[in-house]
Amino acid sequence: MVMRSEKSAAERSGEAKPAKLSARKAPPRVEIEGISPELESGRFPVKRVSGDLVEVGADVFKDGHDLLAARVRYRGPGDRTWSFAPMTYEYDSDRWTGSFVVDRIGRWVFSVEAWMDEFATWKDGFRKKLDAGQDVTTELLEGSRMAAAAEHRARGAERVRLRELAERIADGGVPFSERVRTALDSELESLIEQYADLSGATRYDRELGITVDRERARFAAWYEMFPRSQAGVPGRHGTFADAARRLPDLAALGFDVVYLPPIHPIGRTFRKGKNNTLDPTADDVGSPWAIGSEEGGHTAVHPDLGTIDDFDRFVEAAAEHDIDVALDYALQCSPDHPWVKEHPEWFFVRPDGTIKYAENPPKRYQDIYPLNFWCDDWPRLWAACRDVLLFWVEHGVRTFRVDNPHTKPLSFWEWVIREVQADHPDVIFLAEAFTRPKRMKRLAKLGFTQSYTYFTWRNGASEIREYLTELTQTDMRDYFRGNFFVNTPDILHEYLQRGGRPAFRIRLLLGATLSSVYGIYSGFELCENVPLRAGSEEYLDSEKYEIRVRDWGAPGNLNADLAKINRVRRENRALQLYANLTFHHSENEQILFYRKAAPGNDLLIVVNLNPFAAEATMVHVPLDELGIDREQAYVVEDLLTGTRYTWRGVRNYVRLDPVAEQAAHVLRLVRE
């Protein structure tokens, strides 16, 4: 028989026997599971911003019919003790919920604890027995005992009062009705609850983290510009002072963050020429991402931009306009970077003793040396990389756009972000990781505050719905904040190349309303749309390799659109939240229809995605979700034009003509 041999196999196993029972280490009496929010069993923190209400859910249950009680325990940065938030449950669901406000930035932790509510259980049974006319003499004594037990935990007047109540309930000399009344009185219940014995409470076995960021981590409009292009005069290398002169305009347009590509000295060796050519002239300025020259590395500024003092002045000027300066953090070196001489051991060395340039065979990037993050001296290299960040933090930088983080160890990012945020929790990291989904997500989980997204490649209605639903309606909402850049120096999408000005206006409206944090790279507002060649997403005469002088007031610019949409964003809470997005039906697939909802601020947004022609549709308004009666008329106001429309019922007519400058409605539900 199989059983015998199976048994002897088990006897051979030597598997550890279950732990011997010990009264000192009692197993849990209540089970707690299914906590939300919880990311990968608590391996990573979820993200919130200061002021958010954190809603905690948990499945809490035990055997039998006893009543339970549960609470959230939580602790903010700097708290020496735990705070508690009560939890309540939905009948028969075993699901408990509670909430608390994270009122300052930094790393928070929370957990859940639960226990059998002995008094509530007793009271419930007592009441039912009373109602059924059963003898409750013994039950009164039980109730009295619980009051007496609480008395021993209580202090002062409450202790005295508990003794009085315990005695009155137990006292056969007191009229029965009075004993019952005392036992059922809410005074007793609240006193016992106050001095409940939680020594046997079950605590969820993990503490879960919450990274609480400042508001701008979730709500901001970004503007990317190359400072060297800001002189406004052909042939002259722009400076920080030139860049600072653009700040008032950017502030007027409603931007919150100005992001500068690398501002460091640029290498000469294998410098790239215009349009990424390999034969530069002496005048070519090179790519700012080829960081480092004899003039310095990641903590130096390019001499043609000015001095570090000039940079400090730029940061101060930005602060006066309430604009954050974001720097590029690109961990790679030109062959001329000081580290190449000082720390050749931080790079990959080939058998012939030369340092290895970057490659993705057979492609070669000879102007760039990658760092060897796992070299023997890695702890010092990692510390040096951290110190670069801390250097710029000292110079007032609180936002870093991180170049290609997916080509550096994930462990490094988890370490360095915590290292910086431990002392500077206001620092924001944006991951430029255009890579496969799992790596993108992991970078967000391990600490990046924001992430670039696939948004630029999502231009049709169904792909926008699908992607945004994943971002905002799955657990990604808890850790991945998509910063919706509509273009970048690397990405000029075919949709913009072909669709012209209407396409630019459509994409701006989408970026600024689908996500609470979005950005443009300069030139977008001038509808620059000429690619390097057909089929390429690279710009012709890309600013990555040369200085570009632009006329910001040129005809056809989108400054008015930018100013308007950024103002609408600032005036409407619904556009400042990230995951409050739902899509609704539009009968014409060329027209996208979605809702952004905040308390008292409901926006219904309708966008014609066809940049070439007018489209009309019936949109299906989610009346039930909006709390609108089916028969009742309601008013929506287009925040872009001020026009009001009276709508009725689910289906309502919309026609949008991007060619005639009307690509979208941003309709606010007027509740009067």
Next chain:
Amino acid sequence: MVMRSEKSAAERSGEAKPAKLSARKAPPRVEIEGISPELESGRFPVKRVSGDLVEVGADVFKDGHDLLAARVRYRGPGDRTWSFAPMTYEYDSDRWTGSFVVDRIGRWVFSVEAWMDEFATWKDGFRKKLDAGQDVTTELLEGSRMAAAAEHRARGAERVRLRELAERIADGGVPFSERVRTALDSELESLIEQYADLSGATRYDRELGITVDRERARFAAWYEMFPRSQAGVPGRHGTFADAARRLPDLAALGFDVVYLPPIHPIGRTFRKGKNNTLDPTADDVGSPWAIGSEEGGHTAVHPDLGTIDDFDRFVEAAAEHDIDVALDYALQCSPDHPWVKEHPEWFFVRPDGTIKYAENPPKRYQDIYPLNFWCDDWPRLWAACRDVLLFWVEHGVRTFRVDNPHTKPLSFWEWVIREVQADHPDVIFLAEAFTRPKRMKRLAKLGFTQSYTYFTWRNGASEIREYLTELTQTDMRDYFRGNFFVNTPDILHEYLQRGGRPAFRIRLLLGATLSSVYGIYSGFELCENVPLRAGSEEYLDSEKYEIRVRDWGAPGNLNADLAKINRVRRENRALQLYANLTFHHSENEQILFYRKAAPGNDLLIVVNLNPFAAEATMVHVPLDELGIDREQAYVVEDLLTGTRYTWRGVRNYVRLDPVAEQAAHVLRLVRE
């Protein structure tokens, strides 16, 4: 500005700084996440049966473009060392899979490890550079170095060979083409792979458990009978010997497990009379679940059933028919149980010194004392409860049907099941937990081998589809094995009460084909369907409170149906697996259509759920999944009748008349 105050809040926080970097505790270089199967972060084991192939999946990735390698590490009971199974990945998915066979019962563990495949990465780049006509002199030296590094880890002839290869690749005197050929040769790759340096491999940070049960944990037909009813003579209390005389018939009908309600002495105090009345006569035999009398408790047998030796003989007789005996494990005591005198401290004591009977206010169950699992002496009580199981294990019992486990601590079950299975991994526990879903699931997760289900209450097509889809297509498939009892002494569903014999035949067919493990409680085969009263699911004259003598060959019995379906189950692998179920479209909602699939054994099952009338439908055969060409005719054979049908295309006609004894087809796809 906000930033300043935020910063000082953080400075006050005292939050631990990130750990200092140390070369000795390097962070992982490869990320491993999303392991399957994994249950609640490894908190609980998944379940398999001996002989199963365990398919392991994992998301494995690192930064950059390096090629990776991964493997499953696993260890069976008794293994002193780890075994390994290679993993492969689907291009661009970051998803790796590997598998291994669990070839014996007991507790297995597995995990995943992954590392950068330095040589494969090098070889891939080398080949691309060669193809692009680039100079690869240095690359050859790099390849030679890798061979030399492997040489230092190799032994014997392979070490010598690696040295030869390393030298040949590096030797400028050897023709270039020969050096290249040597570097690209599979001999070198396999030698280097064999001696790969895994010291830097990343190991998934948890070991995940697999409880491997014997086959009958997943595939069995159960028969429940009260031994006291087996005398076959009215008025005489049946014995184990009487019960044993039924075994040949049960074996002939194809049953694998005979389950006996409690066989222990029955209490006298507050004994229940017939039909659960409170005024029994002296002749009333009482409920077997009121366990314990002066004659003994949970390790005694009821004297009227025989002696413990008689019981042993019953177990032996069952074994001769390859039938397992399942006992009821009901942890409660009648007031006459020996423990009440010997260990009053194991019960709930009221303030007046009396022991508390079971109650669910205002309902009282005075014939039962619940055990106080959290009494001060709980470690001894728990051990005593375990010893009850071990006592019966010593008497050859390997299967326990556990009564109301959800009214005893979940922690207790987790402990006691591991405690028993550590030495006896062949022991099967079936949870009778008719409770809310989360508690039911938790009991299954923490160790119960099988679970009763809501199946008896799922009689319509949509509710059957929904419930079975949850059981077999969600992660429940990994831990919850539903034992589909079609009736129990507590549950005579209205569907059976009203539908009569056709309903019984329909439910039998559903139970026996929807789940690989199912059961009937005796009387079902006689279509007993009279409830205690209208609206009740209790049987009239319930066997729980009296002896029931039955004529097993009475007209209208389902013995032929039982024998046939159990034979079909034994002959068809598809009916022996649990989660291999998919539902398919039937145009008439009264007819359910589903597929059970196993390699080489595809069953299409069609059941008319309407016991009152014939129904016809077009069923939609999943041709693509079955690999059948749309144009090609195919043959299906009804395993219940032997009739063959030639079908063609997706839609095929079926008519079933339960009243005329044809309630279902169990169609095997004939592949010839």
